[in-house]
Amino acid sequence: MVARRLIAGALILAVPVALAVIYRPDRAVRVAASAVADSVCAKTFVSGLDPDAVFAETMDRPGIRRLRAGMRYRLDRAAKIVDVSMMGLLGSRAAFHDGFGCVLLHGSEAPYLLRSDLEALKMPKSPPLLPEIAGPGVVEASAPALKAALVHAFEEPAEPPFRRTKAVVVVRDGSVIAERYAAGVGVDTQLPGFSMTKSVVNALLGIMAQQGILTPSMPAPVPEWRASGVPRREIEVEHLMRMTTGLALDETNSGFDPSNLMYLYGDMAGFAVKAPLIAPPGTRWAYSSATAQILARIIRDGVGGPEKTLALAWRELFNPLGMRNVTLQFDASGTLQGSANMLASARDWARFGLLYLNDGAVGGRRILEDDWVDFSASPTLDTDYGAGFWTNRSEHEYAQGRVRIGIPRDAFFASGNLGQRVVIIPSQHLVIVRLGDSVDPTGDIRGLGRLVKEVIAATQP
Structure with missing residues (x-):
């Protein structure tokens, strides 16, 4: 009897131990700490926002809020370093490098430091191909209905989940016709696009x-x-762009999935490329930030290294579009963080959207390959995802639902966590940018639908 009780007790103890060994909850905590460290670092040193406010909003994100009782941060303004830990353990560090944003540091690992003259890169040899979209001041909406649309975009509900809209810019026929910003945010404030960076990777590939x-x-x-x-040799570039590689890189935002765990590695793509193949390439779709990071390494290797990646972005994309307030962040190995983490002003995100509204050409010059925009906006398999963009040009229920709430059928959009969106609507000659920190699980898609619907109504002849 005593032996049976001992065996039963051992089994009861063994189950949670085995689960802990398999799922490694410490890794999930470190993933969360990494996200918080990067957010506080980037929004403090790049965006110029208050770190305490940034930390409080970041800790309210789904999946992270359950840790807020024990998670703390320490900011060293002189060294420009942010440390985040869970009760002093399982910490993560992000360091700011002027002009290049923040990089996550892992242990004693020394990050790759870009040796580019950023100011020289940002000094174009000729005027931008895209005409200026607005003057230096905030463009106030002239039509009452348009002004009301922006007011509604910033309204907060009485109870959570809060929307926390930070910026809205509306561009029609190539000019800003209305914009609004939250307190502490202005026309030049760089804000994170999160997964909208995947759309920038699409442009660099184009x-x-x-x-x-x-x-x-x-x-x-x-x-x-x-x-x-090697079975993975059959994977094509397009499979990576459309997230149909068949690799075991599904993203669940649990803190345990590969797309989250890659943030614990200095070479994020080096971690991702080792994933096993679980389906034939091109037959299965699964959202995966890790595939975008592999594409970022393909860009790096294809142009000849980190410095040339930066040069490509500024020379061929940002400068021609007149994008001035942009920060590309890199991982510790010197690979662009292609899965997320580019920061840009709302106007510059709008300029990026205009490239796709104009079918990949500006000022008489083709920046993207012919048919690249249609290729990017065409749906993948039976989903509402294209290649680096989400799309309404699909029969998927999500696309149809967006059409019902007011986002036109021909629309496609860059999308990032917490409701970052650049909506491109060719039929209306519109680009609408919404940036913020919405903790609604849908990224406040209904609020976006209302904004788009009201802007279209306000701009009809």
Whole structure:
């Protein structure tokens, strides 16, 4: 009897221990600490926001809020370093490098420091191809209905989940016709786009395709996959762009999935490329930030390194569009954080959207390959995801639902966590940008639908 009780007790103890060994809750906590460290670092040193307010809003995110009782941060303004830990344990550090944003540090690992003259890169040799979209001051809506649309976009409910809209910019026929900003945010304030960075990766790939460096249909140039007999060698660039690689890189935002765990590695793409194949490429879709990070490494290797990645972005994308307030962040290995974390002003996000509204050409010059925009906005398999953009040009229920709430059928959009959106609507000659910190699980899609619907109504002849 005593032996049975001992065995039963041992089994009861063994189950949680085994689960802890398998799921490694410490890793999930470190993933959360990394997200908080990067957020506080970037929004403090790049956006110029108050770190206490940033920390409080970040700790209210789904999946992180359950840790707020024990999570703390420490900011060293002189060294420009942010440390975040859970009761002094399982910490993460983010360090700011002027002009290059924040990089997550792991242990004693020394990050790759870009050796680019950023100011020289940002000094274009010729005027922007895209005409100026607004003057220096905030553009107030002239029509009462348009002004009301922006007022509604900033309204807060009486109870959570709160919307926390930070910026809205409306561009029609190439000019800002209305914009509004939250307190502490202005026309030049750089705000994180989160996964809208994936759309920027799409643009860089489109530029490389235009220059003949790669094609979507080519086998993905990943050295680890090129050996004979390796199943992953069948993965094409387009499979990565459309998230149909068949790799075990599904993103669940649990803190345990590969797309979250990659933030614990200095070489995020180096971690991601090792994932096993679980389905034939092109047959299965699963949202995955890790696939975008692999694309970022393909860009890095294809143009010749981190410095040339930065040069490509400024010379071929940002400068021609007149984007001035932009920060690209890199991981510790020197690879662009292509899955997330580019910061830009709301106006610059709008300028980026205009490239796609104008079918990839500005000022008579083709920046993106012919048909690249339609390719990017066309749905993947039976989903509402294209290639780096979400799309309403789909029969998927989510696309149909967005159409019902007022976002036109031809619309497609860059989308990031917490409701970051650049909505491109060719039929209306509109680009609408919404940036903020919405903790609604949908990223306040209904609020976005109302904004789009009211802007369209206010701009009809």
